[in-house]
Amino acid sequence: THQPSAQQHGFAWRALDDACARVLPQLFPSENFFKRREEVRRRVEACLNNADVLGNGRRLVLRVFGSSANLFGAEGADLDMCVVPAASEEDTELSSPEVCRRVGEALESAGAKNVQVRDTARVPIVLFADPQTGLDCDVSTHNPLALRNTELLRAYAKIDGRVRGMAYVIKKWAKIRGINSPSDGTLSSYGYILCVLAFLQTVPNPPILPSLQRLDLDWPNPKNPDRPPPERVPHPFDASRDVCLSFHDPDKTGSLADLREIAGRNRQSLGELLALFFRHYAWDVDYRNLVVAPRTACVLPKANKAELDCWPQNPHLAIEDPFETHYDVAHVLKYPKHQLVRKEFMRASKLIDDAAAQRVDPDLVLDY
Ligand code: GTP
Ligand code: MG
Numbered sequence: 001t002h003q004p005s006a007q008q009h010g011f012a013w014r015a016l017d018d019a020c021a022r023v024l025p026q027l028f029p030s031e032n033f034f035k036r037r038e039e040v041r042r043r044v045e046a047c048l049n050n051a052d053v054l055g056n057g058r059r060l061v062l063r064v065f066g067s068s069a070n071l072f073g074a075e076g077a078d079l080d081m082c083v084v085p086a087a088s089e090e091d092t093e094l095s096s097p098e099v100c101r102r103v104g105e106a107l108e109s110a111g112a113k114n115v116q117v118r119d120t121a122r123v124p125i126v127l128f129a130d131p132q133t134g135l136d137c138d139v140s141t142h143n144p145l146a147l148r149n150t151e152l153l154r155a156y157a158k159i160d161g162r163v164r165g166m167a168y169v170i171k172k173w174a175k176i177r178g179i180n181s182p183s184d185g186t187l188s189s190y191g192y193i194l195c196v197l198a199f200l201q202t203v204p205n206p207p208i209l210p211s212l213q214r215l216d217l218d219w220p221n222p223k224n225p226d227r228p229p230p231e232r233v234p235h236p237f238d239a240s241r242d243v244c245l246s247f248h249d250p251d252k253t254g255s256l257a258d259l260r261e262i263a264g265r266n267r268q269s270l271g272e273l274l275a276l277f278f279r280h281y282a283w284d285v286d287y288r289n290l291v292v293a294p295r296t297a298c299v300l301p302k303a304n305k306a307e308l309d310c311w312p313q314n315p316h317l318a319i320e321d322p323f324e325t326h327y328d329v330a331h332v333l334k335y336p337k338h339q340l341v342r343k344e345f346m347r348a349s350k351l352i353d354d355a356a357a358q359r360v361d362p363d364l365v366l367d368y
Pocket of ligand 1: 065072149189324
C-alpha cells in the first residue's frame with residue numbers, strides 16, 4: 001500500500017497533538033478526585049474496624065492502589081483498596097478468604113450496594129458500590145504485589161509528562177474500542193500501561209524511560225559500593241517462589257531531576273509517540289518470540305524464560321509482570337478474543353496512516 005511521506009506523517013502527528021491537547025484536560029482528574037476518594041477510604045476503613053473483621057480487636061488500615069494512586073486514574077475509575085493489618089508484625093490468624101467474607105458482611109450491614117464476595121479468587125476480593133457517592137469500589141484482603149506495582153507505576157509517571165499523556169489516551173482508546181475488560185477476555189488497564197512503559201523504554205530514540213528495576217541494580221552507591229544484590233522475599237501467594245520487590249525510586253534517591261533531564265533529550269511529541277506506539281504494537285513486535293518486559297527495558301525471548309510453560313511460542317501478546325516474572329499479565333487474552341487487541345492496534349495505525357496520506361484529521365482514533 002501507499003506509504004505516506006515524512007511531511008504527511010508530520011501532518012497526522014500534529015493533528016494527533018491537537019486531539020491530545022483537546023482531550024487530556026478532560027481526562028486528568030481534579031483536586032477533588034483525590035479528596036473524595038480519601039473520604040470514601042476513611043469511611044470504609046472505619047466500618048471494617050468497627051465490625052472487627054480481623055478479629056480480637058486487631059486494627060486494619062485500608063491502602064489505596066490501582067489508578068486512584070498510580071497517577072493514571074481518570075474520573076470514572078473504580079477505587080481499589082487493600083486490607084493491611086495496622087501492626088505489621090502482628091499477622092492476622094484469619095485466612096484471606098475468611099477476612100474477605102467478613103468484609104462482605106460488614107459492608108452489606110453498612111448499606112453498601114451490589115456487594116459481590118469473590119473469596120475463591122487468587123486475590124480474594126469484595127466488589128461494591130459506595131452508598132453515599134455511588135463510587136465503584138473493591139477491597140482485596142492481601143495484595144502486597146499490587147501495592148508495590150502501584151508505587152512502581154507512580155514512579156514512572158513522575159519522570160516525564162508524556163508517560164501520563166500516553167497512558168491516559170491509550171486507556172481511553174481501549175475503553176472506547178471495548179478492549180479493556182479482562183473478565184471478557186481483553187486486556188486490563190494495568191496491561192496497557194505496561195505496554196506504554198515498555199514502548200517508552202525501547203522505541204523512541206533516545207529512550208524516554210529507563211528501567212527503574214535495572215537502575216536499582218546499577219545505581220552507584222558511594223556509601224556502600226559492595227551493596228549486596230536486592231533482597232528476594234517469599235511470594236505472597238505461592239510458597240514455591242520468591243520475588244524481588246526493589247526498584248530505583250527517584251523520589252527517595254533524589255534522582256528525579258536527572259531522570260527528567262535525560263527524558264527531555266527526546267523531543268518527540270505526544271502525537272508522534274502515539275502514532276509510533278500503534279505502529280509498533282500493530283506491526284513491529286515479534287509476538288511469537290518475544291515478551292513485553294518493562295522490568296528489563298528490552299524485549300525478552302519467550303524461549304529463554306525459565307518457566308517455558310507460562311510463555312508458549314504462539315502469536316499472542318505476552319507481558320511480563322515487573323515483579324512476578326513468571327506471570328503473563330496478558331494471559332487473559334483467550335480464544336476467540338485473543339486477536340482483538342492486535343487488530344485494534346492495526347486499525348488505529350492504519351487510520352493514522354490514512355489520515356496522513358489524505359491530510360484528514362485522524363479523529364477516528366481519538367473520537368471522543
Ligand atoms: P482503571 O481502574 O481502569 O482506571 O485502572 P487500574 O490501574 O486501577 O486497573 P485495575 O482496576 O484493572 O487494576 C487495579 C490494580 O490492580 C492495578 O493498577 C494493579 O496494581 C493491580 N493489577 C491489575 N491486574 C494485575 C495483574 O494481572 N497482576 C498484578 N500483579 N497486579 C494487577
Ligand atoms: Mg482500578
